[in-house]
Amino acid sequence: MxxxxxxxxxxxxxxxxxxxxxxxxxxxxxxxxxxxxxxxxxxxxxxxxxxxxxxxxxxxxxxxxxxMDPQGFLNEDDAPSGQDPVERLRERITMSVPFTEREINAGRVLLVLWEHAASNPELAETYRQFFSRWREVTIGLLRDASGGRDAVSEDEYDTLALELLSVTIGANVVNLMHPDGRFLNVYRTYLESFIERVTRRAP
Amino acid sequence: MxxxxxxxxxxxxxxxxxxxxxxxxxxxxxxxxxxxxxxxxxxxxxxxxxxxxxxxxxxxxxxxxxxMDPQGFLNEDDAPSGQDPVERLRERITMSVPFTEREINAGRVLLVLWEHAASNPELAETYRQFFSRWREVTIGLLRDASGGRDAVSEDEYDTLALELLSVTIGANVVNLMHPDGRFLNVYRTYLESFIERVTRRAP
CATH class of the missing domain: 1.10.10.60 (Homeodomain-like)
Known part of the structure; x- marks a missing residue:
C-alpha cells in the first residue's frame, strides 16, 4: 500500500x-x-x-x-460577540503588540519580508491587503469601544487606527533592538492610556 | 606635486x-x-x-x-532657543516622520540595517544609542511644549515619547509599503492631534 x-x-x-x-x-x-x-x-x-x-x-x-492573528479575529464576522467591547479592544490590541520572546522574534522575519516587499510588488500587495483588513477591523473595535460617541468622527477613528497600527509595527522594531525588554512596560502603559482616550467621555 | x-x-x-x-x-x-x-x-x-x-x-x-536628523537637533544644546516650544515640537516631529520620497526610500535602508542589527550586537548598540538620545530629546521637547503642566507626570512623558517614536518607525514601514502615499495625510492629522494632546490644558 x-x-x-x-x-x-x-x-x-x-x-x-x-x-x-x-x-x-x-x-x-x-x-x-x-x-x-x-x-x-x-x-x-x-x-x-x-x-x-x-x-x-x-x-x-x-x-x-x-x-500575528492567532485567534483569527481578522476573519471574524462583525457580529457582536457578547463580550464587553472595551475588553474586546484591550484583548485584541494587546495581542498585536509583541510582548513574548516568540512574538519579538517573529519581528525579525517581518523585517526581512518588508524589505523584500519593497522591491517585490506581489509581496507588497499581500501586505497591503493584510494591513487594510487589520485597519478596518481595528476601526470597528474602536467604534464599538467608544460606544458610538457623537464626539468621535470617522476621521478620528482613521487617525486612531493608524496610530495604533503604527505603534504596533514600531514596537516590533524597538523590542527587537532591545532584547532586555526594557520598553515592554511602557508599551503596556501606552495601551492602557490609548484605551482610556478612546473610551473616555467627551468633556 | x-x-x-x-x-x-x-x-x-x-x-x-x-x-x-x-x-x-x-x-x-x-x-x-x-x-x-x-x-x-x-x-x-x-x-x-x-x-x-x-x-x-x-x-x-x-x-x-x-x-534622519539633518538639522542635527539630537546634538543640540538643551539651551532654550527662543523659538516657541510648541512650534519647535511641531517642526521636529514633522521632520522625523517620512513624508518625502527621499525620506520614504531611506526607510528601506533602515529595514536592511535593523534586520542586520538583530544578529549583530555592535549595530544593535549603535541603534540603541541613537534611539536613547532621540527619546531623551523628545521628552525634553514634550516637557517644554506642555509648559511644565503639573498634570503631566514623568511616566506620561516616557509613554508619549515612546508612542511618538514608535509611530515614526511604523510610518517608515507603512509608507514604504504604500508608495501611493495614501496615509501621508492621516499621519499629518495624527501629528496635529498628538500636539493638541500634549499642549491642551488639563480638564
Missing part, C-alpha cells in the same frame, strides 16, 4: 524551516538548497511544493501575518 | 554607494566587489578605507541615522 503523504502538512513544514533559517541567519541563509537540506528533501522534491524561493517567501509572509 | 586625496570625502562617497546599492537591490546587492566597482576602486583600495563589509554597514547605519 503506498504511503499517504499529507502535502499540506509538508508545505507547512517547509514554511517553518524557511522561517527558522531566516530567524537564524537572515534572508540570505534561506536558499532553496538550505531549505531542502534542512527539511530533508532533495532539491527536486522541494520544487514539487514550491517552484522557487519567491514562492516560499510569499507563503512565509502569509504565514507570519496569520501568526 | 602629488594629488591631494580627501580621505574623509572618499569614505562618504563609499557610504553613498553602499546606500544606493542597498536601495536598489537589498543587502545582498552591496558586496565588497560591487561597492568597489561602483565607486571606481580596486578591491584592495576599498579595503584601505573599510576593512570589510561589516565596517561599511556600520558606517552606513550611522549615516542613515544622522540623515
Amino acid at each position: 503506498p504511503k499517504i503523504i499529507d502535502h499540506d502538512q509538508r508545505r507547512r513544514d517547509i514554511i517553518e524551516v524557511a522561517k527558522r533559517l531566516i530567524l537564524q541567519g537572515g534572508f540570505e541563509a534561506a536558499t532553496m538548497r538550505s531549505i531542502a537540506a534542512e527539511a530533508g528533501f532533495a532539491n527536486g522534491a522541494l520544487k514539487h511544493y514550491f517552484p522557487g524561493k519567491e514562492s516560499i517567501i510569499a507563503a512565509t509572509f502569509q504565514s507570519v501575518l496569520s501568526e | 602629488p594629488k591631494i586625496i580627501d580621505h574623509d570625502q572618499r569614505r562618504r562617497d563609499i557610504i553613498e554607494v553602499a546606500k544606493r546599492l542597498i536601495l536598489q537591490g537589498g543587502f545582498e546587492a552591496a558586496t565588497m566587489r560591487s561597492i568597489a566597482a561602483e565607486a571606481g576602486f580596486a578591491n584592495g583600495a576599498l579595503k584601505h578605507y573599510f576593512p570589510g563589509k561589516e565596517s561599511i554597514i556600520a558606517a552606513t547605519f550611522q549615516s542613515v541615522l544622522s540623515e
Whole structure:
C-alpha cells in the first residue's frame, strides 16, 4: 500500500524551516538548497511544493501575518460577540503588540519580508491587503469601544487606527533592538492610556 | 606635486554607494566587489578605507541615522532657543516622520540595517544609542511644549515619547509599503492631534 503523504502538512513544514533559517541567519541563509537540506528533501522534491524561493517567501509572509492573528479575529464576522467591547479592544490590541520572546522574534522575519516587499510588488500587495483588513477591523473595535460617541468622527477613528497600527509595527522594531525588554512596560502603559482616550467621555 | 586625496570625502562617497546599492537591490546587492566597482576602486583600495563589509554597514547605519536628523537637533544644546516650544515640537516631529520620497526610500535602508542589527550586537548598540538620545530629546521637547503642566507626570512623558517614536518607525514601514502615499495625510492629522494632546490644558 503506498504511503499517504499529507502535502499540506509538508508545505507547512517547509514554511517553518524557511522561517527558522531566516530567524537564524537572515534572508540570505534561506536558499532553496538550505531549505531542502534542512527539511530533508532533495532539491527536486522541494520544487514539487514550491517552484522557487519567491514562492516560499510569499507563503512565509502569509504565514507570519496569520501568526500575528492567532485567534483569527481578522476573519471574524462583525457580529457582536457578547463580550464587553472595551475588553474586546484591550484583548485584541494587546495581542498585536509583541510582548513574548516568540512574538519579538517573529519581528525579525517581518523585517526581512518588508524589505523584500519593497522591491517585490506581489509581496507588497499581500501586505497591503493584510494591513487594510487589520485597519478596518481595528476601526470597528474602536467604534464599538467608544460606544458610538457623537464626539468621535470617522476621521478620528482613521487617525486612531493608524496610530495604533503604527505603534504596533514600531514596537516590533524597538523590542527587537532591545532584547532586555526594557520598553515592554511602557508599551503596556501606552495601551492602557490609548484605551482610556478612546473610551473616555467627551468633556 | 602629488594629488591631494580627501580621505574623509572618499569614505562618504563609499557610504553613498553602499546606500544606493542597498536601495536598489537589498543587502545582498552591496558586496565588497560591487561597492568597489561602483565607486571606481580596486578591491584592495576599498579595503584601505573599510576593512570589510561589516565596517561599511556600520558606517552606513550611522549615516542613515544622522540623515534622519539633518538639522542635527539630537546634538543640540538643551539651551532654550527662543523659538516657541510648541512650534519647535511641531517642526521636529514633522521632520522625523517620512513624508518625502527621499525620506520614504531611506526607510528601506533602515529595514536592511535593523534586520542586520538583530544578529549583530555592535549595530544593535549603535541603534540603541541613537534611539536613547532621540527619546531623551523628545521628552525634553514634550516637557517644554506642555509648559511644565503639573498634570503631566514623568511616566506620561516616557509613554508619549515612546508612542511618538514608535509611530515614526511604523510610518517608515507603512509608507514604504504604500508608495501611493495614501496615509501621508492621516499621519499629518495624527501629528496635529498628538500636539493638541500634549499642549491642551488639563480638564
